[in-house]
Amino acid sequence: MxxxxxxxxxxxxxxxxxxxxxxxxxxxxxxxxxxxxxxxxxxxxxxxxxxxxxxxxxxxxxxxxxxxxxxxxxxxxxxxxxxxxxxxxxxxxxxxxxxxxxxxxxxxxxxxxxxxxxxxxxxxxxxxxxxxxxxxxxxxxxxxxxxxxxxxAGVTGTVPGADAEPEPEPEPEPELPPLHAEAYAAIEAGDYPRATAAYTKALNENPGDVDARIGIAQVALMERLEAVEDPAAAIATADAAGARDVDAQLLAADVEIGAGRAGAAFDRLIAVVQVTAAEDKERARKRLVELFELVDPASEELRAARRNLSLALF
The missing domain is CATH 3.40.30.10 (Glutaredoxin)
Known part of the structure; x- marks a missing residue:
């Protein structure tokens, strides 16, 4: 040249x-x-x-x-x-x-x-x-x-900031397993029974499939919350009814967990476990265990709720 x-x-x-x-x-x-x-x-x-x-x-x-x-x-x-x-x-x-x-x-x-x-x-x-x-x-x-x-010619500059080390490319997200993909598509379509069936099949094929177990709990919560017309009213009704009204407390706990208030939901159901017996006590315990799946395992709220549930049961 x-x-x-x-x-x-x-x-x-x-x-x-x-x-x-x-x-x-x-x-x-x-x-x-x-x-x-x-x-x-x-x-x-x-x-x-x-x-x-x-x-x-x-x-x-x-x-x-x-x-x-x-x-x-x-x-x-x-x-x-x-x-x-x-x-x-x-x-x-x-x-x-x-x-x-x-x-x-x-x-x-x-x-x-x-x-x-x-x-x-x-x-x-x-x-x-x-x-x-x-x-x-x-x-x-x-x-x-x-x-x-x-x-x-004396033109020796550089583009400002361009000499910094480039950021690494993000790792591509792994593809969902077929049954998980089927469940996700069903959720997108609002078909909760089909989503639950897909997650259940995945869990049956692999009992260690944590994502499938969490998926079942998530879909169940979504399906229950879909029927709630007034979340604030559901909580107010449960507060007024007291801990022995199991149905009201279960619904209010769903609303609270869906709103990101896990601690309040856990405390509500632990109170039910403390004052009820037999079938009502077991219903509250099972719902608590189900809601536990939806919270970060390392969260302090979950650790405290597990301790308090143990004390309430024994």
């Missing part, structure tokens, strides 16, 4: 640029997904709104403009290679993506003869790099030469 001549008067003419149409804006929005994987400012999509800012930034950081077109397959090979190189360079240059089909005015401003192609901008001066879709190795060689030329 020949040594470029840096002349501020050779900056790209901005006068021809116009506001984008809604279709152009939509196309630009669709291409922003890949840029989010890179540090902020390393990969940008050129538009009439940011064009001048990007060109002016070339006074401190080299800018590589990747000009592709949605109608060409070659651009689909060139741009990803440049994106990978931009991320690896950690802010030593800015990659500005440009779709010639959706932003023809900006494309004309660079005076390109064909796409896909790449243009460097250093101190406002455009410098053609290559046309077509060279290999990743060839692209890297060209980029190295651009960085050398930029350094000779």
């Amino acid at each position: 020949s040594q470029p001549h840096f002349d501020p008067r050779g900056a790209v003419d901005l006068s021809m640029l116009q506001k984008p149409t809604p279709a152009q804006e939509a196309a630009a929005a669709n291409s922003q997904a890949a840029a989010r994987q890179a540090p902020a400012g390393v990969i940008v999509d050129l538009s009439p709104e940011n064009f001048q800012q990007v060109v002016e930034s070339s006074a401190t950081v080299p800018v590589i403009v990747a000009i592709g077109a949605s109608r060409t397959a070659a651009g689909e090979q060139m741009t990803p290679s440049l994106e990978q190189a931009a991320v690896a360079a950690r802010g030593r240059f800015v990659l500005a993506r440009l779709d010639a089909d959706t932003q023809p005015e900006i494309t004309q401003a660079f005076g390109v003869q064909g796409v896909p192609c790449a243009v460097a901008v250093i101190q406002g001066q455009p410098l053609p790099l290559f046309q077509g879709a060279p290999s990743a190795e060839q692209i890297q060689q060209v980029l190295d030469q651009v960085l050398q030329a930029a350094a000779q």
Whole structure:
């Protein structure tokens, strides 16, 4: 690559640029997904709104403009290679993506003869790099030469914050086992009996399936709460009735656990266990054990409730 001549008067003419149409804006929005994987400012999509800012930034950081077109397959090979190189360079240059089909005015401003192609901008001066879709190795060689030329021109800055260590990609969530997926789909459809049946089958196949056991308790609670028209009234009725009204206390405990007030729900049912006997006592105990499944095993509320239940039973 020949040594470029840096002349501020050779900056790209901005006068021809116009506001984008809604279709152009939509196309630009669709291409922003890949840029989010890179540090902020390393990969940008050129538009009439940011064009001048990007060109002016070339006074401190080299800018590589990747000009592709949605109608060409070659651009689909060139741009990803440049994106990978931009991320690896950690802010030593800015990659500005440009779709010639959706932003023809900006494309004309660079005076390109064909796409896909790449243009460097250093101190406002455009410098053609290559046309077509060279290999990743060839692209890297060209980029190295651009960085050398930029350094000779005193353009040695980096994108602010881009040299930080990239955050690790989040681990993909594992796929649900088939019976769990069936239960989840049933819950989404409001079919609680089918969800319970799927979780029960999963638990029968694997008695150690904790998620299935919790799922059964969750679905049962959701089904019971669906019939509650006035949660506040359910709690008020239980408070007025006293601990010996088992049905009222069970319903109020459901409402409280559903509202995230696990401690209140546990205390309510432990009070029932303390003052009732036989079948009523067993109903309250069984509901407590079921609600225990819905709380963090390490929570202090659960530990206290287990201790208090033991004392109430014996």
